Amino acid sequence: MADNNSSNDNDEYANIKDKIFLNKYHCISKIGNGAFGCIYKAQNNQEYFALKFEKRKDQKHSSLENEAIILNYLKGKTNIPNVKSYTSTDEYNILVMQLLGKSLEFYSEKLYSLSIKTVCILGHQILSTLEFIHDKHIVHRDIKPDNLCMGLDYISQKVFLIDFGLAKKYRSSSTLCHYPLVIKKGLTGTPRYASINALKGYEQSRRDDLESLGYVMMYLLRGELPWQGIIAKSKEERNKKILEKKIGISSSELCDGFPIEFEKYLDYVKNLEYTETPDYDILRDLLMSVMKQNNFRYDYVFDWTTREEIRVRDNVEFWLKEEFKNSSSKNKYYIVNRNIKSSRKYNVNNNKNGTNNDTNFNKLTNTYQSNDLFLNLKDNKFNDEVKVNCSSACIIF
Numbered sequence: 403m404a405d406n407n408s409s410n411d412n413d414e415y416a417n418i419k420d421k422i423f424l425n426k427y428h429c430i431s432k433i434g435n436g437a438f439g440c441i442y443k444a445q446n447n448q449e450y451f452a453l454k455f456e457k458r459k460d461q462k463h464s465s466l467e468n469e470a471i472i473l474n475y476l477k478g479k480t481n482i483p484n485v486k487s488y489t490s491t492d493e494y495n496i497l498v499m500q501l502l503g504k505s506l507e508f509y510s511e512k513l514y515s516l517s518i519k520t521v522c523i524l525g526h527q528i529l530s531t532l533e534f535i536h537d538k539h540i541v542h543r544d545i546k547p548d549n550l551c552m553g554l555d556y557i558s559q560k561v562f563l564i565d566f567g568l569a570k571k572y573r574s575s576s577t578l579c580h581y582p583l584v585i586k587k588g589l590t591g592t593p594r595y596a597s598i599n600a601l602k603g604y605e606q607s608r609r610d611d612l613e614s615l616g617y618v619m620m621y622l623l624r625g626e627l628p629w630q631g632i633i634a635k636s637k638e639e640r641n642k643k644i645l646e647k648k649i650g651i652s653s654s655e656l657c658d659g660f661p662i663e664f665e666k667y668l669d670y671v672k673n674l675e676y677t678e679t680p681d682y683d684i685l686r687d688l689l690m691s692v693m694k695q696n697n698f699r700y701d702y703v704f705d706w707t708t709r710e711e712i713r714v715r716d717n718v719e720f721w722l723k724e725e726f727k728n729s730s731s732k733n734k735y736y737i738v739n740r741n742i743k744s745s746r747k748y749n750v751n752n753n754k755n756g757t758n759n760d761t762n763f764n765k766l767t768n769t770y771q772s773n774d775l776f777l778n779l780k781d782n783k784f785n786d787e788v789k790v791n792c793s794s795a796c797i798i799f
């Protein structure tokens with residue numbers, strides 16, 4: 403795999419554009435290239451999806467099949483893309499999943515370096531996603547900015563962890579015993595963000611995902627890492643040089659000029675044992691302490707959030723809070739459309755039986771999109787994990 407963007411440039415997937423797959427997904431445009439295939443944005447009725455294609459030729463082990471199995475297993479966590487289906491045609495394996503926004507690599511390339519606030523909110527979310535997958539006995543093994551995409555909801559913008567093609571179980575789910583610490587020849591993952599132990603060929607465990615996240619955060623803050631652009635005769639030699647450089651640079655040198663908490667983060671994760679359970683709270687607290695010291699608000703306003711988005715988001719939040727204050731119902735549901743350009747609100751009234759008699763309601767519910775945000779306003783908190791039951795709902799477009 404290349405230093406970073408191992409992309410598939412000889413465009414053998416170009417003919418997918420404008421075709422319909424699985425009798426319903428119209429592939430509109432290509433949104434990503436990877437080492438194993440490519441990703442298209444596709445439409446079915448009013449909904450948009452991401453379709454990941456992998457050519458079936460010469461495929462001994464399908465990495466896409468592995469990804470589909472793992473994503474299905476991890477279903478339910480909101481920071482992991484929802485999988486719709488996995489199917490094989492004569493030519494391709496196809497994974498249909500939730501459409502997301504731009505990757506962190508996109509924003510890093512565009513803005514060069516990201517602010518401390520943006521990196522803290524992102525890092526904090528990613529830590530919780532890693533804790534979730536680790537609890538489910540899975541390590542990702544390729545944490546990098548290209549594999550972290552922003553969601554399309556604009557109220558509580560989430561960063562999603564994608565690309566589980568290299569993910570695998572690191573321990574038995576029944577005994578919780580780690581698989582043995584074997585030493586292999588090659589590296590699994592991306593050298594730029596790989597942990598020192600992964601570059602040495604050691605079997606990966608939870609500590610390696612966390613070390614990679616440390617390098618990702620420093621890359622986003624600094625705009626680059628000291629071991630980028632190393633020239634070598636072969637992939638093996640370059641990986642060796644990257645390893646030497648990583649070992650040679652202390653955490654304090656790497657984090658120089660940034661809050662000391664990032665250095666503490668790296669020192670903590672680099673000192674974890676192979677089987678050790680990381681204390682995710684300690685790591686999250688480090689990032690929250692940076693937020694607190696700098697009076698940053700955890701408001702999902704990132705370096706790329708536009709004024710228009712902030713304005714609409716504030717309006718929607720204000721409106722929902724007012725609704726809650728005036729509401730007698732303990733459990734109220736809201737459906738928020740992510741298309742901020744046409745922000746309007748619809749009230750749905752209930753009849754006495756609690757069922758909905760507004761004829762517009764059904765019409766409106768038919769226009770839901772897969773990544774609409776479903777909010778349940780309960781105990782004065784927005785909980786977006788719920789699916790709406792439509793007995794008392796409000797739709798904001």
Ligand SMILES: Nc1ncnc2c1ncn2[C@@H]1O[C@H](COP(=O)(O)OP(=O)(O)OP(=O)(O)O)[C@@H](O)[C@H]1O
Nearest residue numbers: 434435436437438439441452500501502505548565
């Ligand atoms: N669900 C999605 N919604 C929007 N964009 C996506 C989605 N999945 C992937 N992408 C985009 O496509 C790119 C490649 O996807 P992915 O990482 O899954 O492919 P890959 O072939 O496994 O890549 P590599 O091995 O190079 O990491 C991502 O970096 C991202 O920009």
Ligand SMILES: [Mg+2]
Nearest residue numbers: 436548549565
């Ligand atoms: Mg990828």
